[in-house]
Amino acid sequence: MITVLDDNTQATPSLSSALRSEWIKIRSVRSTVITLGVMVILGIGISDLASLAGRAAVTRHAHHIINPVSQSLSGMLLAQIVIGVLGVLAFTGEISSNTIKTSVAAIPNRTVLLTAKLITFAVISVVVSELVAFACFFSGQAIMSGPIATASISQPHVFGAVAGTGLFVALLSIFALSLGVIIRRSAGAISAFVGLYLVLPLLVAPLPSPYSTDISKFLPFNVARTLDTIASTSSSTTSFAPLTGFLLVALYTAVMVGVAYYLLNSRDV
Numbered sequence: 001m002i003t004v005l006d007d008n009t010q011a012t013p014s015l016s017s018a019l020r021s022e023w024i025k026i027r028s029v030r031s032t033v034i035t036l037g038v039m040v041i042l043g044i045g046i047s048d049l050a051s052l053a054g055r056a057a058v059t060r061h062a063h064h065i066i067n068p069v070s071q072s073l074s075g076m077l078l079a080q081i082v083i084g085v086l087g088v089l090a091f092t093g094e095i096s097s098n099t100i101k102t103s104v105a106a107i108p109n110r111t112v113l114l115t116a117k118l119i120t121f122a123v124i125s126v127v128v129s130e131l132v133a134f135a136c137f138f139s140g141q142a143i144m145s146g147p148i149a150t151a152s153i154s155q156p157h158v159f160g161a162v163a164g165t166g167l168f169v170a171l172l173s174i175f176a177l178s179l180g181v182i183i184r185r186s187a188g189a190i191s192a193f194v195g196l197y198l199v200l201p202l203l204v205a206p207l208p209s210p211y212s213t214d215i216s217k218f219l220p221f222n223v224a225r226t227l228d229t230i231a232s233t234s235s236s237t238t239s240f241a242p243l244t245g246f247l248l249v250a251l252y253t254a255v256m257v258g259v260a261y262y263l264l265n266s267r268d269v
Helices: 015-028 030-060 068-072 076-097 100-106 110-144 158-183 186-204 211-216 220-227 242-266
Strands: none
Touching: 015 030, 015 100, 015 110, 030 068, 030 076, 030 110, 068 110, 068 158, 076 100, 076 110, 076 158, 076 186, 076 220, 100 110, 110 158, 110 242, 158 186, 158 220, 158 242, 186 211, 186 220, 220 242
């Protein structure tokens, strides 16, 4: 709450107050629950379908080899897109409804406002993304068990691959939220997010070698494809090791967050 000082000036609300406000806002918006529900259904559903397809392929062709961890996490690609869209809407929704002026009036310190929004959304993203990632893994292994040598969460690097995939999805949601702050329009920010994540790799692929491979390994989409590998310390000339790739995308996200802070504080709402 905003308190009134003795000299009749208003004190800036604390971060804890801003966090409570953001939590109330994000849980009261119907689109948040719907979008997270779609993320859960698509993520687990597509992963289970991929696991069924993998089981069928191995059943028909005994020499067919698949990575059981990667196969069971196939649906996380769609989960990344869905939660990225939600990240954009977490800010642009306030712009389109013009409630951002109310938010700024209640919390004049825009750094505190954006920090509270980022923390609130990051916590939700991490919890939901990890739940979906582990649900995909366990259901996928159950589906593939029998004809396929499935993976156990206690095996070396498997827990890191599953947990790392969930963290990567949450990281992308913060990247998308920052993009929403920068662009301020839902359609433009969503298009930019999808373009950077899905379209850019398609544009880079036709480039002559070695330019295509040298550029591709820096793209978030290709980094995501390495995170569910169980050889977490491996690397090649065409991709970074999973941890290196994750830290690279974390750097991209940090830059986007920094730009978002700067623009939010320098522009009119």
